[in-house]
Amino acid sequence: MLSNKIVECVPNFSEGRDLEKIEKIINVFRGREGVKLLDYSSDKDHNRTVVTVAGEIEALKVCIIDFMEKAIELIDLKEHQGQHPRMGAVDVVPFIPIKNVTMEEAVELSKEVAEIASEKFGLPIFLYEKSASCAARENLAVVRKGEFEGMAEKLQNPEWKPDYGPCHPHTSAGVTAIGARMPLVAFNVNLDTSNLDIATAIGKKVRFIGGGLRFCKAMGVKLEDRNITQVSMNMTDYTKTALYRSLEMIRMEAKRYGVNVVGTEIVGLVPMQALIDCAEYYMGIENFSSDQILESKLME
Amino acid sequence: MLSNKIVECVPNFSEGRDLEKIEKIINVFRGREGVKLLDYSSDKDHNRTVVTVAGEIEALKVCIIDFMEKAIELIDLKEHQGQHPRMGAVDVVPFIPIKNVTMEEAVELSKEVAEIASEKFGLPIFLYEKSASCAARENLAVVRKGEFEGMAEKLQNPEWKPDYGPCHPHTSAGVTAIGARMPLVAFNVNLDTSNLDIATAIGKKVRFIGGGLRFCKAMGVKLEDRNITQVSMNMTDYTKTALYRSLEMIRMEAKRYGVNVVGTEIVGLVPMQALIDCAEYYMGIENFSSDQILESKLME
Known part of the structure; x- marks a missing residue:
């Protein structure tokens, strides 16, 4: 170890x-x-x-x-x-x-x-x-x-x-x-539309070069076997651009097309804290310290 | 280690x-x-x-x-x-x-x-x-x-x-x-009411002995310094009664009183998976495996 x-x-x-x-x-x-x-x-x-x-x-x-x-x-x-x-x-x-x-x-x-x-x-x-x-x-x-x-x-x-x-x-x-460099997180958000143009348009809005989030790269992708599309992202600094922020921004942008988020995906490895940050946000956990995570204590 | x-x-x-x-x-x-x-x-x-x-x-x-x-x-x-x-x-x-x-x-x-x-x-x-x-x-x-x-x-x-x-x-x-025994998680949900009766009533509904969740103990508590109340819980098996399930049930029960959840609290240590499960739920992550968490790999 x-x-x-x-x-x-x-x-x-x-x-x-x-x-x-x-x-x-x-x-x-x-x-x-x-x-x-x-x-x-x-x-x-x-x-x-x-x-x-x-x-x-x-x-x-x-x-x-x-x-x-x-x-x-x-x-x-x-x-x-x-x-x-x-x-x-x-x-x-x-x-x-x-x-x-x-x-x-x-x-x-x-x-x-x-x-x-x-x-x-x-x-x-x-x-x-x-x-x-x-x-x-x-x-x-x-x-x-x-x-x-x-x-x-x-x-x-x-x-x-x-x-x-x-x-x-x-x-x-x-x-x-x-x-x-910071750890990369490959984070994808699935949409209930088969229209790739919509996923692409949303990807452009959420990503840094399109005026979106600072540490987010994004593109639209078609998932042929499921007949849906996906905003496929590379989160280049999850400590500054949290995963939940890109997810909620995609949800918001999708609304105008009458499109819903139907799921997400994390490809490969992800630092624990990237997901703990999301749990903290959605649950509104106050004053949480990662020292409270049992596994962190075990790794000390 | x-x-x-x-x-x-x-x-x-x-x-x-x-x-x-x-x-x-x-x-x-x-x-x-x-x-x-x-x-x-x-x-x-x-x-x-x-x-x-x-x-x-x-x-x-x-x-x-x-x-x-x-x-x-x-x-x-x-x-x-x-x-x-x-x-x-x-x-x-x-x-x-x-x-x-x-x-x-x-x-x-x-x-x-x-x-x-x-x-x-x-x-x-x-x-x-x-x-x-x-x-x-x-x-x-x-x-x-x-x-x-x-x-x-x-x-x-x-x-x-x-x-x-x-x-x-x-x-x-x-x-x-x-x-x-299973790990205990001390999980509290704060309500925007100073009325202890409401927190107590919600606690009774969400807990096992009151007809609520199988692995949940709960009681109402007053947070005097903030003039709010709290449903204070002991989650006795987070693998079966997830934290997000008790949180969303409290939110639902609070609605009828016109009361909102204003935050949550985890006291002491919590197994990583208890929070990862919540992130998976709120983000709708598909096919996630805890093997994808970098720290799990490091502990192997």
């Missing part, structure tokens, strides 16, 4: 087809003191694997370096094809503060890993999200633009000098983005 | 005034492998201390026997006075299944502790709640009736032959009740 200070890490590496290679890489996370492999899933179309691990800061640091070494050894990006954008064998390494860890500590951890990895592997590394050295590098999609094939040229541009490592991509492992 | 199978124990002992004695007893729970002291609080008027510990089955068994030995050594019930009913130096020892432990295992644990303690200390012990040997012994208040002063006579009655140990009270330590 893990101690009191816990960071999560969700590294993405560019191999989703060769099971033997995938297992060799995943094995780096197994049987480690102070680090716990929580989940991993590979996508053949994306040709990419997403890993979820959590651990104590120091143990996680060593583990991620070992993981990068193994992935760089086994993956040659010159031969990589897949639907998902990518620029490196180890494409992106986000660190996420979970328990008794500040965002500042997660940023510090990301920079230490970036420094060690760039020197050890001769790998150019961009810091992104909360670790970014300037606003232009916060957004991963912008950093990764050009992908592996375009990185040699991109890195020659002084504006895209890597934060760590050389100004040319690693021959086989390309470029890696490392940073710290 | 604790392993995968966790039982909680909430022993009550009959000393709430002598801090030196209290600390000597509480110290038994400190620095133990596999057992964690979560909370304790003493009440001078009750002259009683309630302890909350959690641990692995075997470690907890040894720890509770050691605790009983120390409490029996230091407390003399012949000299004990307090407002709270009591029959023993160690008055009651409930075991509560928390994680990957069945009620059957908690019952088994309670019987093992009762057998060991009765032999080691020459202490008569009643099994109660889910461990009770017959329906008449399920309710602690019924078992404890007569209190310490009346136990010598009560134990002579063949109907009240203890489940373990001799048919006479321990000279200084009296009689102990040991059993297994």
